[in-house]
Amino acid sequence: MRTMQRIEFFNYPVSEQQPDLLWGIRIDGTDLRVHAADATRELWRQESAERSPAEEERFLLLQHDGLPDWGIADAGRHFLGAPAPDFADSATGSTPVLGCSCGVWSCWPLRTVITVTPETVTWSSFRQPFRKEWGELPMGPYVFDRPAYETALAEPVRFAEDPLVVPAGTPR
Template sequence: MTVMQHIEFLTYPVVGPRSELLWGIRIDGRDLRMYAADATRPLWRRELEDDGPQERERFVLTQHGGLYASEITDPVRHFLGDPAPEFARPADPALPVLGCSCGIWGCWPLLTVIDATPETVTWSAFRQPFREQWGELPMGPYVFARTAYEESLTAPTRLAGDPLGHLYDQPVTE
C-alpha cells in the first residue's frame, strides 16, 4: 500500500523589482524549500567550507524561491507534468517546482519528474541541473491523491507574505 503525502499549493506576494505573486508548496505541512535545504546541506558543505556555519546555513535555507505566478500561465498543466514550452526541456521529463531566490527561475531551479495517473500524482527524481555531480537528491518520491492535489492546485491558499520570509531578514553573525 502506497503512503500518500498531503500537498498544499500556496500563493504569496513578493516585494521588490517584481511585485507579484509567487507559487509556494508545502508537503505534509512543510515548505518544499526546507526539504530541498535538507537534501542539499551536505553537498553544499563541500562547496562552501570557507564560509562560516551561520552564513552557509542561511544560504542553504534561502537558495530557492517560488515560481512567479505570471510565468506559470497554466498551473494545472504545469504541476501535472505538462509544462509550457519555456519550462520544457527536450528529452528531459523534469520540470521546475521551485526557482532561484533571485527571482529568475532558470538561475537555480529545483527540478522533479511529475507523473500523473487518474488516481495519483507522484513527484520523484529531484535534482539541481547545475550540479550534475550531485545526481538525484535524497527527496521523495512524494505521492499525492490526485483529487486532493487538483483541489489544492485550483484553489491555492493565499498568504500575506513568504512563509519563510523571516529567514531573509535575519542578519548573519559569526
C-alpha cells in the same frame, strides 16, 4: 498500501514593492525549500565550508524561491507535468517546482519528474540541473492523492508575505 503525502500550494508576493505572485509548495506541512535545503546541505558543504552555521542555513533556505505566476501561465498544466515550453526539459521530462531566489527562475531551478495516473500524482527524481555531479537529490518520491492534489492546486492559499520561516539569528 503506500502512504501518500499531503500537498499545499500557496501564492505570495515577490516583495512589498513588487506584488507579482510566486507559487510556493508545502509537503506534509513543510515548505519545499526546507526539503531542498536538507537534501543539498552535505553537497554544498563539499563545495564550500567557509560559512558560519547561521550563514549556511540562510543560504540553504534561500537558494530557491517560488515560481513566478506570470511565467507559469497555466499552473494546472504546469504542476501536472505539462509545463509551458519555456519551463519544459524534454531531455529529462522534468518540470521546475522551485526557481532561483534572484528572481530568474531558470538561474537555479529545482526540477522533478511529475508522473500522473488517474489516482495519484508522484514527484520523483529531484535534480539541480547546474550540478549534474550531484545526481538525483535525496528527496521523495512524494506520492499524492490526485483528487486532493488537484483541489489544492485549484485553491492555493494566499499569503501577504513569504511564509518561509528563517531561524532566529539568520537574517533574511
